[in-house]
Amino acid sequence: MNKFRDYIALNFEAIITSIVVNRREDSSASSGDSGGSSNNNINATTDVILHFGSMYRSCFRHANLYGQLVVTTRRVERFVFPFIDRALLPNFDESSDAMESLKLVMTAGATCNDNDSTTTIDTTSQQKMAELAASFLTRDYDAVWDQRFNPKLLSSEANYMTKRIALQILSTVLLTRSNYNIMIRYVNSRTNLILVMKLLRDNSPHITLDAFHVFKVFVANPNKIPEVEKILKDNSQKLCTYLETLHYDKEASDQQFADEKRLIIATIRGL
Incomplete structure (x- = not known):
């Protein structure tokens, strides 16, 4: 697993871009391109999408990789925010998978118990990830909560599953000690x-x-x-x-x- 982590770290942008982009492409995107095939133009099936979701979560149970994910607003926009939009997809399996990935990132792995993972998060790593999560959730507060999480995942248009998991994420974030400043601002x-x-x-x-x-x-x-x-x-x-x-x-x-x-x-x- 250390070799896996180190390999991802050395090729972070290329690998995570492929994982996030390839999780879902509209059929129009692939049909509209008459050129050769591209890793960024895959009309992924649900099985493929779920596989990419599992890969995504496997990466960010490692504290060092999680730190690379949330280190800048640009990376959060590219590699985290897409899962908020995907949570609203009509396909139940795809939207559920997106919420599981979002839960991992926003709670720093505190509430995740995926059957698809063989990687557990030790206490020291989880604490480090919680501090990193608090930093990015504070830095990008408006973009996360006011512009996306509340109006999309807790809206009347969101389905039952999306609202349930979103509320569980929110509750965990607010009750996590390292998120005190976020809690005060939110409430x-x-x-x-x-x-x-x-x-x-x-x-x-x-x-x-x-x-x-x-x-x-x-x-x-x-x-x-x-x-x-x-x-x-x-x-x-x-x-x-x-x-x-x-x-x-x-x-x-x-x-x-x-x-x-x-x-x-x-x-x-x-x-």
Whole structure:
């Protein structure tokens, strides 16, 4: 695996460009080129796309390669952002695979447990990757969260699977200690709070549960900006009534969830 890592590091741009570009090409792109075949013009089948996804994740479980991936905004734009768009593809397998790759990058591997991987991330490497993730998520905050993640992956147009994984990614990012500055910025946003409150009302109980784990970070923040606190105050009665019934059946089997819900309700009432 060290030889694999070193080979990728020496040829990073060429190899990762091929992996990212070849994961998906529209049929129009290949049919419109009457010239010879090119590595950048493959009309990939789903099986090929999934294989490239596995290769991508195998690369970035290595801390050194992960560092090369997120070292500049240019590389994030070229090698990370395409997966946000691919998460919205109609093909379930392809969009799911894109979300798994995005999860690996944005959570620094903290939540990844792929069956296609034989590479585990040791504690030291994971900590190093978490610091690198915090750096790029802070540096490219607007481009990541405001321009892409929220409006695409958490929008009403996103499918069930995309929204679920996106909420899980968001929750992990906000609750990771090295991402403290990102968490403070994200939860001190009126727009973000309204978005998460809408997801609390989703038709899917799984999405409402994932949304709750993000919503509780907004409520628990001791230094709320006035706009956020006003929304919570103005909607306190409706929020508390709704939260009291939210996943009521889960409270008996999950004491931590029950305690968290009671604390969130009490905090909102105390505003």
